[in-house]
Amino acid sequence: MSNTSSLQRDRERLDKKTERRNAARNQSGFSWAQLREALPDAARKLNPTEQWRNPVMFIVWVGAALTTLLAIVEPMLGGPTASGGAEVPWSFTPIIALWLWATVFFANIAEAVAEGRGKAQAETLKQTRSNTMATLIEHYDATGDAAAERATSIQVSSAELKIGDIVTVTAGELIPGDGDIIWGIASVDESAITGESAPVVRESGGDRSAVTGGTRVLSDRIVVRITSKPGATFVDRMIALVEGAARQKTPNEIALNILLASLSIIFMVVVLTLNPMATYAAAPVSVTVLVALLVCLIPTTIGALLSAIGIAGMDRLVQRNVLAMSGRAVEAAGDVTTLLLDKTGTITYGNRRASAFLPVDGVSEQELIRAAALSSAADPTPEGVSIVELAEKQGWTLDADVDGEVVPFTAETRMSGLDLPDGTQIRKGAGSTVSAWVQDAGAHVPVSISIQLDRLVSDISQQGGTPLVVAQRSAEGETRLLGVVHLKDVVKEGLPAKFKELRAMGIRTVMITGDNPLTAKAIAEEAGVDDFLAEATPEDKLAYIKKEQEGGNLVAMTGDGTNDAPALAQADVGVAMNTGTSAAKEAGNMVDLDSDPSKLIEIVRIGKQLLITRGALTTFSIANDVAKYFAIIPAMFMGVFPQLGALNIMGLHSPASAVLSAIIFNAIVIIFLIPLALRGVKYRATAASNILARNLTIYGLGGIITPFIGIGLIDLLVRLIPGF
Numbered sequence: 001m002s003n004t005s006s007l008q009r010d011r012e013r014l015d016k017k018t019e020r021r022n023a024a025r026n027q028s029g030f031s032w033a034q035l036r037e038a039l040p041d042a043a044r045k046l047n048p049t050e051q052w053r054n055p056v057m058f059i060v061w062v063g064a065a066l067t068t069l070l071a072i073v074e075p076m077l078g079g080p081t082a083s084g085g086a087e088v089p090w091s092f093t094p095i096i097a098l099w100l101w102a103t104v105f106f107a108n109i110a111e112a113v114a115e116g117r118g119k120a121q122a123e124t125l126k127q128t129r130s131n132t133m134a135t136l137i138e139h140y141d142a143t144g145d146a147a148a149e150r151a152t153s154i155q156v157s158s159a160e161l162k163i164g165d166i167v168t169v170t171a172g173e174l175i176p177g178d179g180d181i182i183w184g185i186a187s188v189d190e191s192a193i194t195g196e197s198a199p200v201v202r203e204s205g206g207d208r209s210a211v212t213g214g215t216r217v218l219s220d221r222i223v224v225r226i227t228s229k230p231g232a233t234f235v236d237r238m239i240a241l242v243e244g245a246a247r248q249k250t251p252n253e254i255a256l257n258i259l260l261a262s263l264s265i266i267f268m269v270v271v272l273t274l275n276p277m278a279t280y281a282a283a284p285v286s287v288t289v290l291v292a293l294l295v296c297l298i299p300t301t302i303g304a305l306l307s308a309i310g311i312a313g314m315d316r317l318v319q320r321n322v323l324a325m326s327g328r329a330v331e332a333a334g335d336v337t338t339l340l341l342d343k344t345g346t347i348t349y350g351n352r353r354a355s356a357f358l359p360v361d362g363v364s365e366q367e368l369i370r371a372a373a374l375s376s377a378a379d380p381t382p383e384g385v386s387i388v389e390l391a392e393k394q395g396w397t398l399d400a401d402v403d404g405e406v407v408p409f410t411a412e413t414r415m416s417g418l419d420l421p422d423g424t425q426i427r428k429g430a431g432s433t434v435s436a437w438v439q440d441a442g443a444h445v446p447v448s449i450s451i452q453l454d455r456l457v458s459d460i461s462q463q464g465g466t467p468l469v470v471a472q473r474s475a476e477g478e479t480r481l482l483g484v485v486h487l488k489d490v491v492k493e494g495l496p497a498k499f500k501e502l503r504a505m506g507i508r509t510v511m512i513t514g515d516n517p518l519t520a521k522a523i524a525e526e527a528g529v530d531d532f533l534a535e536a537t538p539e540d541k542l543a544y545i546k547k548e549q550e551g552g553n554l555v556a557m558t559g560d561g562t563n564d565a566p567a568l569a570q571a572d573v574g575v576a577m578n579t580g581t582s583a584a585k586e587a588g589n590m591v592d593l594d595s596d597p598s599k600l601i602e603i604v605r606i607g608k609q610l611l612i613t614r615g616a617l618t619t620f621s622i623a624n625d626v627a628k629y630f631a632i633i634p635a636m637f638m639g640v641f642p643q644l645g646a647l648n649i650m651g652l653h654s655p656a657s658a659v660l661s662a663i664i665f666n667a668i669v670i671i672f673l674i675p676l677a678l679r680g681v682k683y684r685a686t687a688a689s690n691i692l693a694r695n696l697t698i699y700g701l702g703g704i705i706t707p708f709i710g711i712g713l714i715d716l717l718v719r720l721i722p723g724f
């Protein structure tokens, strides 16, 4: 009963999430208000020390400065020089200078708008960073005895907490720092960082033990071991991230920048050789016109929008509650070919609960329940806790004087248990490991029992449940298999459709689990993944990723457990669930605040969209530049070479108006493309070659045609300026 209601809650939460996500999607559009707010920052960025990092725009900046100087000195030197044999009005150089500054400014606007979107969010986050008081336990003895802890606790400021400090947090209090719960269970309001109003449950022992500083405990009491220094907390990292302070150019961006800079140098040579080639026929082309030509030729469109595209990609992830710790990870997401998901908590809801005790012949249910419950009495994992709960429901109670040596569960051993003082040993765990433990003792298991046990195990597995086999070794060394505990988990809804979508994107999904192959197969089929890897230890997960990477695949992985951490670190895109352990969150290069593994689909989509947008706008920019050149050259030189007039297909009015129109077009194309750069080119799940062909057509052809139309239209206005 409690299971259904918790399922319902989960479902409601998911619905709410979808709602919020849709709202975020609308918000991630582009508004003129954003543009207005970005103006002061854009002006600040006119500073040359800001500009030189972007070689293409730096050239424009230098051109703008140069023409401004010329505009000032020209009148003193007797007016503008005729260019290429054509007269130009006195206002030519000042107007060109003005539009060159506009070009730089528009590029700054693009970047400032992209950055501005994170600023509001950073402000809200900063409020959660406020200093709180922490109850530091000086001598922690792990009993969970509140009174004893209070006796040895002192109040300190959260800013003084060190890694490894143990604090206790009670209902109503703010958690003073990032950490892992080492004792207790609590519901926590994490809305400050996730925007999600429904409280979440955090508990010690399992894969939901991490808590974030600045979030509030709503019920109960927890003991937390601090895992981060003040100033280097999760929220600090989030703030740096959304503010863009931590942003570094990605390898792809650097490569593209080098390409754009090289192109610019080539065009500079082209422009500088114009005069030596042309002088024999006419007067030299003026410096102003040379600068204008150069700016038209170099890839200013992509140069202006490149960093905005990158920031917007990160921002789109933030809007969907995903924090990407590096831009490189976002790019890698666009090229991912293999996606690894763990089973428990990722494909299933993850509240794996005991649902039945199934003894083998000759063992009473009471005996199995007692052994299973005793071996779980000190097992803090959700599985262990649920076994005790079910046993208690069936009438079992823990003797007050039971004591013994706890054998904790690990993902390597796949087993946990208790060694009682009288020498009795109890173990529970995966069928294969417990059988091995029984065999190690040289115990003789009757064939009928082992057949019965195998059947129980495979029945549970085929239903997608996790069987835990329970065995006991008496003080005299007699080892017996007692039976099986059925752990139930539920596959999340809607997964097959999501995996189908991934398949259409060319991504193979693989489920990795520590569970046995039969359970794995049943769940894999129900969820609709392409492949699965069962009985995987953390090392196996790591090895699997390395193998995929050696085969040239880019691997994404989601995980939440400490045992997932090495694999999360090795994956090209490692998405840690926010509910997970701190170890997992440290290891990954992304954190999903909603802890929704199917979010990877959106992450991949955003990564692809980033790469496609960058590619499309680069194509457009370069096609545009070349076309611009052919659009204005005939008009520029028609005075000297009248034959060229025939090529002036747009009928540009004069050499001066042709050059100015091209410069104006070059500048405003940036403004027109800001929304596209921020929103991203539409991505549909289809083969990469289709996308490439489609974009080459749209943005390549578009890039060639638009200058002819745009410059022609602008020329109609420019010719109205006296003298042009």
Ligand SMILES: Nc1ncnc2c1ncn2[C@@H]1O[C@H](COP(=O)(O)OP(=O)(O)OP(=O)(O)O)[C@@H](O)[C@H]1O
Pocket: 342, 343, 344, 345, 379, 381, 383, 384, 409, 410, 411, 414, 415, 416, 428, 429, 430, 431, 466, 467, 468, 512, 513, 514, 515, 516, 561, 563
């Ligand atoms: N508390 C426990 N005590 C004993 N055995 C356990 C306990 N929890 C899990 N097991 C056994 O160990 C196996 C491995 O558990 P582990 O948490 O590493 O992987 P998993 O949760 O099944 O897979 P994943 O989380 O990767 O999807 C489980 O399938 C189960 O058989």
Ligand SMILES: [K+]
Pocket: 295, 296, 297, 298, 299, 300, 301, 625, 666
């Ligand atoms: K250009």
Ligand SMILES: [Mg+2]
Pocket: 207, 344, 561
């Ligand atoms: Mg697990």
